[in-house]
Amino acid sequence: MTLINVTVDGVEYQDEVEPRMLLVYYLRERLGKTGTVVGCDTSNCGACTVHLDGHSVKSCNVLAVQADGAEIGTIEGLAQNGELHPMQKAFHENHALQCGYCTPGMIMQSIDLLNDNPDPTEQEIREGLEGNLCRCTGYHNIVKAVQAAAGGAK
Ligand code: FES
Ligand code: FES
Known part of the structure; x- marks a missing residue:
């Protein structure tokens, strides 16, 4: 087991993890951050996208131990004081989801893109x-939706 220190959605955590544990499973199973989902486990679909030190990564492609010392942002940390993040609002207003499974990753990636x-x-x-x-x-x-969040269609 390896000790890691991470900040996730503004909260500090210290945990013992197996060196082979993927970041996405650390977030979901240890921290209960099930808003970050697994679509493929093979770094193809992007459903598990989170921010690692401000940049998007596919969290099924990162080991939890690699995140030691890092700041991680998930979809669950975007809304502030009950207010959706502008990208979340833009997805809602532009009907940019149907089943919603890809949405957490799409939103995290879109924020990094902008x-x-x-x-x-x-x-x-x-x-x-x-x-x-x-x-x-x-x-x-x-x-x-991304065009709207960026300030209008280009
Ligand atoms: S679960 Fe599909 S890229 Fe991570
Ligand atoms: S997979 Fe994108 S909305 Fe269903």
């Missing part, structure tokens, strides 16, 4: 989300 490029073209949004798969809504409304 942090890197606050004024993306439609093509840049599509490229920025190419690691995140949606099996039901299709991507049209997801792209519209």
Whole structure:
């Protein structure tokens, strides 16, 4: 077992973990952060996307021990004082989800995308989300939501 210190959604945790434990299972099973979901376990779908020191990562592709000392942000930490994050609002207002399974990862990835490029073209949004798969809504409304969060269609 290895001792790790992490900050998740603003709260500090210290835990013993097995060196092979994936970050996504640490978040879900140890911390109960089940808002971060597992779609494939093979780093294909992006459903498990979280922020690690401010940048999006697929948490099924990171070991919990690799997050030692890091700040992790999950979908559960986005809303503040009962107010949805602007990206969450944009997804809601643009009907950018159907079953919602891909949504936590899509939102975390979209926030990272706008942090890197606050004024993306439609093509840049599509490229920025190419690691995140949606099996039901299709991507049209997801792209519209990111455009809305960025301040309007480009
Ligand atoms: S569960 Fe991590 S990429 Fe699919
Ligand atoms: S809304 Fe169902 S997988 Fe994207």
